[in-house]
Amino acid sequence: MNLVLMVWRQENARTVGHMQRIEAKDISPDMSFLEMLDVVNQRLTVAGQSPITFDHDCREGICGSCGVVINGVPHGPQPGTTTCQLHMRHFRDGQVVVIEPFRARAFPVIRDLMIDRSAFDRVIAAGGFITSPTGSAPDGNAMLVSKGAADAAMDAAACIGCGACVAACPNASAMLFVGAKVSHLGLLPQGRPERWSRVHAMVAAMDAEGFGGCTNYLECTAVCPKNVSPDFIGRLNRDLIGAVFLARPRVASTEAG
Amino acid sequence: MQRLFYDTIKGGDFRAREHNVYRLAEISNQIIDQCVAQGVPFAREYGGQLANRSFGGAQVSRTFYARGQTGQQLLLGSYQALSRQIAAGQVKMFPRTEMLDLVVVDGRACGIVTRDLVSGAIESHAADAVILATGGYSNVFYLSTNAKGCNVTATWRAHKRGAGFANPCFTQIHPTCIPVTGDHQSKLTLMSESLRNDGRVWVPLRPSDQRPPAQIPEAERDYYLERRYPSFGNLVPRDVASRAAKAVCDENRGVGPGGRGVFLDFSDAISRQGEAVVRERYGNLFDMYERITAENPYKVPMRIYPAVHYTMGGLWVDYNLMTTVPGLFVLGEANFSDHGANRLGASALMQGLADGYFIIPYAIGGYLAGSKAGTASTDKPEFGAAKAQVKERANRLLARKGKRTAMSFHRELGKLLWENCGMARTAAGLQQALSRIPELREQFWREVMVPGGPEELNQSLESAGRVGDFLEFSELLCRDALAREESCGGHFRQEYQTPDGEARRDDARFAHVAVWEHRGDGQEPLRHTEPLSFANVHLAQRSYK
Known part of the structure; x- marks a missing residue:
């Protein structure tokens, strides 16, 4: 099939970007979206034009590197699917496909469709962990975890940190991402000692990075490729209230170990 | 633990170091404890204890x-x-940031040269010791289950600076991947091996049977793994399952477009345990399969085919994970140490975490104690020289302005290797690849087209540099496969097989690790050997029957 791509081209974060019209001919419906971009890039290269820069790595929906806004929707039209696993059979012959980077103040464009998501790394570094120096762990079965808690923690841990939630949110809020991590760790007994300090630290880091607040649009869950539940945002809010009343804010434990 | 130790040695077809494997098995419990403490949400039984399942x-x-x-x-x-x-x-x-060279001063690893992938700046980093954990080289085959970014560059550069490369021909082909659909294919998707716990593998009994699977009656199906290996059945190791799939497809009994696929059927599991149980265990994998193929695996059997997944070979390391270059340590898939000629399911992470969490913290101390800390400096002339070489190479790539992209060379190399150095290898095929690779490499350096400049974000340049290294490394891979005149684990030489088509080892001549020494571009590398001795296990022909 033949498509018309409207692709966002931007040299770097300091320059102004623009849309470029690129024809993508003879596209197989069995191609993934990124394979389609590969084909387009090969043709651009041979024609002496600069190929489209985009992030990608595992191409099986688990690394969280890829992700573009396709016709206004982060990761495109198929629910619960990352860009790399979206296949061209979901598009029509002759369709115009608008491709843009994830947009948010906290995610500056590096080039074209590639964005800098290191804000997420800094939010995790602020408290998205359990302090457990290597070599000092107790027996894994010493602390029993109910199947319900383990399953719920796993549901939250499914987040791949792609940032689609931020791109979809009118407020560019990262509450789903932070809620997922706070819930994953807070639901497990291992993560409970740091439950309150973690919430404080991660929410503070999230605000400092320039992510907005949640006003319950729930656009985030609509585009989440891992179908992370909005319940975790509720849990984050409850934990934050708990933290305000039950514990003083303190910097999460950062000693070496 | 004894069982894990023995299974790993046996699974590796007795081509791993016994004491390394013992250590790995010994540490395995601590890894789980550590991960639980970190908050990894392992599955739990209703009683709250950690749940287990079996694996290939x-x-x-x-x-x-x-x-x-x-x-x-x-x-x-x-x-x-x-x-x-x-x-x-x-x-x-x-x-x-990408590592592009290792810096060796007075015979010791003293730092690395890197490229900042955003600004393109070439930078030097000095260090008391260098640790590489840069993964395997499956992507030399172009199509593999590895992430697109995986490459051989860091380990290859270290090899060219003096680190011995061990057993490069030990590559693993994983049996449960989604089949190739066309030339545009950029990678192959792995369906977790756990699927083989409940799925049954079969092909039609008759060649070229084009009927949809539901219309093929039980009597006309060949559950070939269960037939050939009654005691392990669908859970035979990866190399055995992969070769068996290739064998039935070579008999023209493969399924799906192109005939390179076999069925993985869950209908028995669904009727025995109910769809809900199957969904709970594999729901995300089934969804992924449907996204890629547009077929519903709850209704029709999955189609799978083997794909390159893991490389057991890697830089040679001693028991302390140090290479032949003092001060250079290698962890995880990038080294060669624990899996012999074939890796068992679930043991890649086990080895990576064992190396990183529990071995290197103790193993590196001995080296560090023997030198004065903080003496390394990027002022040494070796750093300047390495930086200049890295820059020169990038400029050479950019100057070509040929007609072909690096990706097209990579794809051609991958196809050549898959055909001649893939699941089944012959001396003739390997020799053919060995004569073709240098031609392809020359063609690459003559005709490659790399747009953009050196000092900016340039994905084409990154990719071209890696393809250039694959084109050098692939020769060593084939050379090693040719020199190892036996079949073991993932390395299957058609000349060396038992009458019923199983791998035939030659313990008298090849119970050793092959370690290659680089002697300069254009020079034949030197093959050294490290004999393998087994004090606790008895070398037997692997049998999964």
């Missing part, structure tokens, strides 16, 4: 898991622990 190459349930994404969750656990150290100032992270 094992007849016992001993694998801990987190739905179908155990590896990913273990990675996130490490990432979180690492993030904590970054915040604490213990670790400095260089995201979007």
Whole structure:
């Protein structure tokens, strides 16, 4: 099939970007979206034009590197699917496909469709962990975890940190991402000692990075490729209230170990 | 533990070091404890204890898991622990940075040269010791289940600076991947091996049977793994399952477009345990399969075919994980140490985490104690020389302005290797590849087209540099496969097989590790050997019947 791509081209974060019209001919419906971009890039290269820069790595929906806004929707039209696993059979012959980077103040464009998501790394570094120096762990079965808690923690841990939630949110809020991590760790007994300090630290880091607040649009869950539940945002809010009343804010434990 | 030790040695077809494998098995429990403490959400029994399941190459349930994404969750656990150290100032992270050379001063590894992938700046980093954990080289085949970014560059450059490369021909082909659909294919998707616990593998009994699977009656199906290996059945190790799939497809009994595929059928599991149980165990994998193929595996059997997945070979390391270059240590898939000629399911993460969490912290001390800390400096002339070489190479790539992209060369190389150095290898095929690779390499350096400049973000340049290294490394891969005149694990030479088509080892001549020494571009590399001795296990022909 033949498509018309409207692709966002931007040299770097300091320059102004623009849309470029690129024809993508003879596209197989069995191609993934990124394979389609590969084909387009090969043709651009041979024609002496600069190929489209985009992030990608595992191409099986688990690394969280890829992700573009396709016709206004982060990761495109198929629910619960990352860009790399979206296949061209979901598009029509002759369709115009608008491709843009994830947009948010906290995610500056590096080039074209590639964005800098290191804000997420800094939010995790602020408290998205359990302090457990290597070599000092107790027996894994010493602390029993109910199947319900383990399953719920796993549901939250499914987040791949792609940032689609931020791109979809009118407020560019990262509450789903932070809620997922706070819930994953807070639901497990291992993560409970740091439950309150973690919430404080991660929410503070999230605000400092320039992510907005949640006003319950729930656009985030609509585009989440891992179908992370909005319940975790509720849990984050409850934990934050708990933290305000039950514990003083303190910097999460950062000693070496 | 004894069982894990023995299974790993046997699974590796007796081509791994016995004491290394013993250590790995010994540490395995601590890894789980550590990961639980980090918050990895392992599956639990109703009583709250950790749940287990069985995995390829094992007849016992001993694998801990987190739905179908155990590896990913273990990675996130490490990432979180690492993030904590970054915040604490213990670790400095260089995201979007690629290592392009190793710097050796007075015979010791003293640092590396990197390229900042965003600015294009070439930088030097001096160090008391260098640790590489840069993964395997499956992507030399172009199509593999590895992430697109995986490459051989760091280990290859270290090899060219003096580190011996061990057993490069030991590559693993994973049996449960989604079949190739066309030339545009950029990677192959792995369906977790856990699927073989409940799925049954079969092909039609008659060649070229085009009927839809539902219309093929039970009597006309060949459950070939259960037939050939009654005691392990669908859970035979990866190399055995992959070769068996290739064999039935070579008999023209493959299914799906192109005939390179076999069925993995869940209908028995669904009727026995109910769809809900199957969904709970494999829901995310089934969804992924449907996204890629547009077929519903709850209704029609999956189609799978083997694909390159893991490389057991890697830089040679001693028991302390140090290479032949003092001060250069290698961890995880990038080294060669524990899996012999074939790796069992669930043991890549086990080895990576064992090396990183529990071995290197103790093993590196001996080296560090023997030298004065903090003496390394980027002022040494070796750093300047390495930087100049790296820059010169990038400029050479950019200057060509030919007609072909690096990706097209990579794809051609991959096809050549898959055909001649893939699941079944012959001396003639390997010789053919060995004569073709240098031609392809020359053509690459003559005709490659790399747009953009050196000092900017340039994905084409990154890719071209890696393809250039694959084009050098692939020759060593084929050379090693040619020199090892036996079949073992993932290395199957058609000349060396038993009458019923199983791998035939030659313990008298090849019970050793082959370690290659680089002697300069254009020079034949030298093959050294490290004999393998076994004090506790008896060398037997692997049997999964």
